[in-house]
Amino acid sequence: MTVRLTPENAAHLLERLRESQPLVQCLTNAVVTNFTANVLLALGAAPAMVDVPTEAGPFAGIASGVLVNVGTPHAEQRNAMLEAAAAAHAAGTPWVLDPVAVGVLPVRTGLARELLHFRPTAIRGNPSEIIALAQLGTGGRGVDATDSPESAADAAALLARSTGASVAVSGVVDLITDGSHTIRVANGHALLTRVTGGGCALGAVTAAVLSLVDPDDPGAILAATAAATLVYTVAAELAAADAAGPGSFAVHFLDRLHSLDAATVADQARLA
Amino acid sequence: MTVRLTPENAAHLLERLRESQPLVQCLTNAVVTNFTANVLLALGAAPAMVDVPTEAGPFAGIASGVLVNVGTPHAEQRNAMLEAAAAAHAAGTPWVLDPVAVGVLPVRTGLARELLHFRPTAIRGNPSEIIALAQLGTGGRGVDATDSPESAADAAALLARSTGASVAVSGVVDLITDGSHTIRVANGHALLTRVTGGGCALGAVTAAVLSLVDPDDPGAILAATAAATLVYTVAAELAAADAAGPGSFAVHFLDRLHSLDAATVADQARLA
Amino acid sequence: MTVRLTPENAAHLLERLRESQPLVQCLTNAVVTNFTANVLLALGAAPAMVDVPTEAGPFAGIASGVLVNVGTPHAEQRNAMLEAAAAAHAAGTPWVLDPVAVGVLPVRTGLARELLHFRPTAIRGNPSEIIALAQLGTGGRGVDATDSPESAADAAALLARSTGASVAVSGVVDLITDGSHTIRVANGHALLTRVTGGGCALGAVTAAVLSLVDPDDPGAILAATAAATLVYTVAAELAAADAAGPGSFAVHFLDRLHSLDAATVADQARLA
Numbered sequence: 001m002t003v004r005l006t007p008e009n010a011a012h013l014l015e016r017l018r019e020s021q022p023l024v025q026c027l028t029n030a031v032v033t034n035f036t037a038n039v040l041l042a043l044g045a046a047p048a049m050v051d052v053p054t055e056a057g058p059f060a061g062i063a064s065g066v067l068v069n070v071g072t073p074h075a076e077q078r079n080a081m082l083e084a085a086a087a088a089h090a091a092g093t094p095w096v097l098d099p100v101a102v103g104v105l106p107v108r109t110g111l112a113r114e115l116l117h118f119r120p121t122a123i124r125g126n127p128s129e130i131i132a133l134a135q136l137g138t139g140g141r142g143v144d145a146t147d148s149p150e151s152a153a154d155a156a157a158l159l160a161r162s163t164g165a166s167v168a169v170s171g172v173v174d175l176i177t178d179g180s181h182t183i184r185v186a187n188g189h190a191l192l193t194r195v196t197g198g199g200c201a202l203g204a205v206t207a208a209v210l211s212l213v214d215p216d217d218p219g220a221i222l223a224a225t226a227a228a229t230l231v232y233t234v235a236a237e238l239a240a241a242d243a244a245g246p247g248s249f250a251v252h253f254l255d256r257l258h259s260l261d262a263a264t265v266a267d268q269a270r271l272a
Numbered sequence: 273m274t275v276r277l278t279p280e281n282a283a284h285l286l287e288r289l290r291e292s293q294p295l296v297q298c299l300t301n302a303v304v305t306n307f308t309a310n311v312l313l314a315l316g317a318a319p320a321m322v323d324v325p326t327e328a329g330p331f332a333g334i335a336s337g338v339l340v341n342v343g344t345p346h347a348e349q350r351n352a353m354l355e356a357a358a359a360a361h362a363a364g365t366p367w368v369l370d371p372v373a374v375g376v377l378p379v380r381t382g383l384a385r386e387l388l389h390f391r392p393t394a395i396r397g398n399p400s401e402i403i404a405l406a407q408l409g410t411g412g413r414g415v416d417a418t419d420s421p422e423s424a425a426d427a428a429a430l431l432a433r434s435t436g437a438s439v440a441v442s443g444v445v446d447l448i449t450d451g452s453h454t455i456r457v458a459n460g461h462a463l464l465t466r467v468t469g470g471g472c473a474l475g476a477v478t479a480a481v482l483s484l485v486d487p488d489d490p491g492a493i494l495a496a497t498a499a500a501t502l503v504y505t506v507a508a509e510l511a512a513a514d515a516a517g518p519g520s521f522a523v524h525f526l527d528r529l530h531s532l533d534a535a536t537v538a539d540q541a542r543l544a
Numbered sequence: 545m546t547v548r549l550t551p552e553n554a555a556h557l558l559e560r561l562r563e564s565q566p567l568v569q570c571l572t573n574a575v576v577t578n579f580t581a582n583v584l585l586a587l588g589a590a591p592a593m594v595d596v597p598t599e600a601g602p603f604a605g606i607a608s609g610v611l612v613n614v615g616t617p618h619a620e621q622r623n624a625m626l627e628a629a630a631a632a633h634a635a636g637t638p639w640v641l642d643p644v645a646v647g648v649l650p651v652r653t654g655l656a657r658e659l660l661h662f663r664p665t666a667i668r669g670n671p672s673e674i675i676a677l678a679q680l681g682t683g684g685r686g687v688d689a690t691d692s693p694e695s696a697a698d699a700a701a702l703l704a705r706s707t708g709a710s711v712a713v714s715g716v717v718d719l720i721t722d723g724s725h726t727i728r729v730a731n732g733h734a735l736l737t738r739v740t741g742g743g744c745a746l747g748a749v750t751a752a753v754l755s756l757v758d759p760d761d762p763g764a765i766l767a768a769t770a771a772a773t774l775v776y777t778v779a780a781e782l783a784a785a786d787a788a789g790p791g792s793f794a795v796h797f798l799d800r801l802h803s804l805d806a807a808t809v810a811d812q813a814r815l816a
Contacts (some may be wrong), residue, residue: 031577031593033303036469042518047468048373049303052345053375062376073596074620076346101592105599194802196581196591213578246586247798254519258466305575309722309740314790319740320645321575321616325647335649530738539669 005183007269010227011262013209018044020065024206025053027081029071029100032197035250036067039201042257043231045208056080060087060095065207069101069200070108078111085118094121094210094221097165098203103132116163122225123159123211124168126151126202134159137251149175153182166218166225168197168206173272174233178218183226186270188233189240191249202232221227226271234268235260237240277455280542282499284532287482287543290316292341294483297321298368298476299353301343301372304469307522308339311473314529315503317480328352332359332367334501340387342380343372350383357390364491366482369437371474374405386410389437393482394497395431396440396475421447423534425454438490438497440472440478444446445544450490450499455498458542461512463521474504497523498543503506506540549727552769553812555806557753562588566608566755570748571595571625572642576741580611583745586801587775589752600624604631604639609751612659613744614652615644616679623657625650629662638765639664639710640755642747648678660707665754666769667703668712668747672697678703693719697726702743710762710769712750714743717816718777720770722762729771730814731785735793746776770815778812779804 017256018041028036032103037047053076060066065086067079088095097120102190112133125133136157149156149171158165160179169175192198204210206228213220238260239252295318299310309318309319313476320333325348332338338360340353360367369392371384397405400417405425421428421443432451441447446457464470478500485492510532511524567590570581581591594603597620604610610632630640641664645655656677669677672693678699693700693715700711704723713719718729736742750772757764761764782804783796 029593030302030574031581031591034306034468034578038518040466041466047303049301049344050373050377052379055379059377072593088358101594105594105596105603107596107599127371143699196578196585243799245799245802246582247795247802249799250582251519251523251795254522255515255517257521258517283767302574305739310790310794313738313740319575320646321573322649324617324651327651331649369713445678523791523795526794527787527789528788 003159003221003228003269005230007222007266007271010269011229011265012109012226013212013227014071014231014260014265015262016109016212017208019210020044021046022208023062024048024204024208025059025063025066025084027056028067028069030197030202031071031074035197036204038254039161039257040204043205047204048055051077051080052077052259058088060084060093061091063093064211066093066095067098067207068095069098069110069203070102070111071200073108073111080160081111082114084100084113085115087143089118092215094207094215096120096124096203096207096210098124098200099125099129099133100200101125119163120165121215122166122168122206123163124199124206126170130159130167130169131155131231135221149173152178166222168225168229170202174229176222176229178222181222183222184272185226185229185233187230187237187268189236189242191240191246194246195250202229205232206249230269230271232258232266234265237268249262274500276299277495277498277502277543279538279543280500281495282541283483283497283537285425285496286503286533286537287533288484289480292484294480295320295334296476296480297322297331297335297338297356298477299328299349299356300339300472300476301436303343304472307336307469308473308476310526311529312476314482315477316480317410319476323349323352325351327429329355330360332365333363336483338365338367338477339370339476340367341370341372341475342374342383345380345383351495353383354386357387361390364486364487366479368392368394368396368479370472371395371397371401371405372472374401382510391435392437393487393493394440396436396437396442396471396478397512398442398471402431402439402441403427410501421445431456438494440497440501442474448494448500448501449461450494453494455494456544457498457501459502459540460508461508463512463515463518466518467522474501502541502543503532503537506537509540549774549815551766551815552764553767553811554813555809556775557756557768557771558775558804558809559806560756561752563776564756565590565793566749566752567592567606568752569594569603569607569610569628571600571628571641572611572613572744572748575615576744577580579741580745582798583801584748584752586798587749591748595621595624597627601627601631604628604637605635607637608755609747610637610639611642611751612639613642613644613747614646614655615744617652617655625655626658631660635660636759638751638759640664640666640668640747640751640754642744643667643673643677645671646673663707663710664708665765666750667707667714667758668714668743670714670743670748672701674711674713675699693717697721699749701740710766712773713768714746716769718773720766720773725766727766728816729770729773729777730816731781731812732773733780735784736780739794740792746773749776750760773806774813774815775809778809781812
């Protein structure tokens with residue numbers, strides 16, 4: 001298996017996303033639902049926040065991709081999340097798990113472990129969350145990225161091997177691994193951590209990009225997970241260059257996701 | 273009955289909205305609640321997101337207008353919606369139904385049909401939703417407007433006649449009908465479909481404008497429903513002219529709703 | 545006890561907030577959760593929207609400060625709020641109560657009274673809400689500030705004395721009292737009332753600033769409550785100077801919260 005994400009590969013996936021406008025079902029936390037939908041719309045995907053039991057499962061069979069983010073896991077949404085993850089797994093719909101603040105807080109920690117049974121296609125989190133999910137630690141103090149992705153490299157690889165998911169760890173240099181191959185993305189900007197949902201919305205974008213590749217090709221899944229991070233962080237970098245602070249950054253970021261073209265992605269990429 | 277919406281009529285309603293600052297109760301989906309409140313505030317109305325059972329009903333008697341949007345219909349909110357619609361109907365408070373993704377998804381489809389018993393003053397949706405609600409079809413793939421409003425013209429007229437509501441179908445040219453008279457609004461911009469809540473917030477604005485007219489005058493109700501669409505889409509058009517993408521569009525849109533004056537509405541209107 | 549808030553005192557608290565990055569747990573309404581998190585992030589604090597029962601209580605022991613805002617009090621969140629307030633009280637974590645629309649609406653009115661048993665460190669509201677909470681009136685028509693803070697001065701003082709909280713009443717000139725000493729802040733701008741969450745997010749900022757002072761020093765608590773209002777309204781004033789309406793105001797406001805320095809706070813303060 002050759003696993004290579006080239007800038008051109010990522011750029012091509014962006015073009016295909018714009019053409020196919022994947023329908024991304026998001027079961028996500030109450031804080032970021034608006035921003036997440038706007039990120040998907042800006043990029044050219046179609047968001048659908050279907051997170052009510054008896055609707056969530058059937059919809060996961062129709063959707064192109066599914067995001068399950070456990071940031072504010074109210075009881076009814078927890079049921080919908082389990083239903084959607086089970087249905088996505090059964091239907092072969094790619095789905096992404098974002099284990100927000102797992103490790104610190106009991107309800108979501110139990111939920112995330114249960115969700116792992118349905119084998120997410122990808123898992124995206126900060127270093128503390130990935131370490132906690134891999135049961136190698138007890139997590140950080142919430143949604144902060146207090147550790148560097150490199151400190152979570154072993155946990156990410158272990159988690160990837162034990163679940164079959166590609167694992168993306170967010171930080172200054174993002175790390176994406178399937179347990180044997182690792183891609184690093186050095187694009188991005190600190191302002192992305194000063195806007196709520198900066199990480200969460202990447203989970204939704206990852207679900208969108210995963211819908212474009214062969215679900216039975218592990219190399220393509222790893223490359224797509226990394227491509228999502230690359231496209232997202234290139235847009236962030238360009239937005240930051242025009243921003244006066246986190247308010248204008250968020251505005252420019254949505255504009256950049258909308259206008260970003262394949263050539264710019266290929267040109268700006270800093271992969272390792 | 274003469275049903276005419278003139279640009280001057282719409283402009284006059286905008287002035288009256290600013291003077292009376294109608295209190296608009298919104299029971300709406302989790303994705304767009306913030307944007308909806310900001311749209312109402314920018315325009316000069318007063319939003320109140322009262323959607324808890326035992327509060328929602330009594331409040332619908334006090335409110336100037338009510339919006340019920342079934343986009344993320346959690347169990348507790350469903351009860352509050354039925355309570356608010358019943359109370360609005362009993363009190364003569366104008367209320368608007370937005371049947372988000374009805375047809376595709378079972379919970380909201382059943383809920384929307386139940387809500388119709390309380391005779392909404394207006395119904396606003398995309399073509400797929402209006403067709404589904406009129407039981408002429410099974411809806412689209414979610415919140416997309418994949419059909420043109422003209423393809424839903426018959427369904428809209430049927431729905432209007434069977435419910436007594438004015439029906440607004442969103443699209444490139446919006447269509448508003450009471451089943452015998454039809455008004456078309458050609459203003460607007462595609463960027464409104466690249467911001468989540470672009471359609472949903474119009475439902476809230478419609479409730480605000482409906483509060484200004486005689487609830488027993490069907491012609492005035494139709495004209496007010498169309499006037500809400502006109503004011504909203506004129507602001508969108510002006511905002512798009514200054515926007516670099518969906519992020520800056522949303523910012524300019526709120527600024528334009530705030531600064532829009534009657535003369536500009538009258539001048540920019542493209543009615544048919 | 546000498547209670548003086550000097551501009552320099554407030555400026556110093558801003559510097560300390562940036563250094564310590566307090567972790568602020570927010571149990572707040574669905575409309576403003578995104579804006580509230582972004583305000584905290586822009587200012588340099590760390591938001592955590594932990595509002596699920598069995599998580600909310602333990603987290604309130606870890607958090608630097610807690611906000612309880614009863615704006616959309618769904619059943620599960622009500623339980624989490626009581627749990628968090630009890631735990632904050634037991635652990636000595638400073639916590640802020642925002643009694644949104646209390647007086648008008650029964651569920652939140654009962655909830656707010658129950659929450660008072662856990663002795664909030666501060667209470668922030670508009671005049672109608674403060675009057676209602678002090679049981680001197682029946683509240684306004686919702687979240688509007690139809691009365692001036694001075695009209696609520698007696699109610700605020702009574703509420704402060706009966707609960708032990710510092711009480712902040714928002715308006716053109718904000719009034720902050722502990723029942724014997726009163727500080728007035730004349731900074732701010734009307735556009736803050738045209739963005740949803742303009743008041744609610746101040747509650748979260750107040751929790752952040754309270755985490756920086758001695759919880760057993762009533763004078764320091766009063767000064768910190770007023771300092772939060774001052775920092776917030778100075779940023780609003782500067783943002784308004786660059787804004788074309790409520791959309792661009794919100795963007796500039798977040799940018800200003802991020803870039804605001806101690807010298808500017810001290811220079812712009814209008815205290816009485």
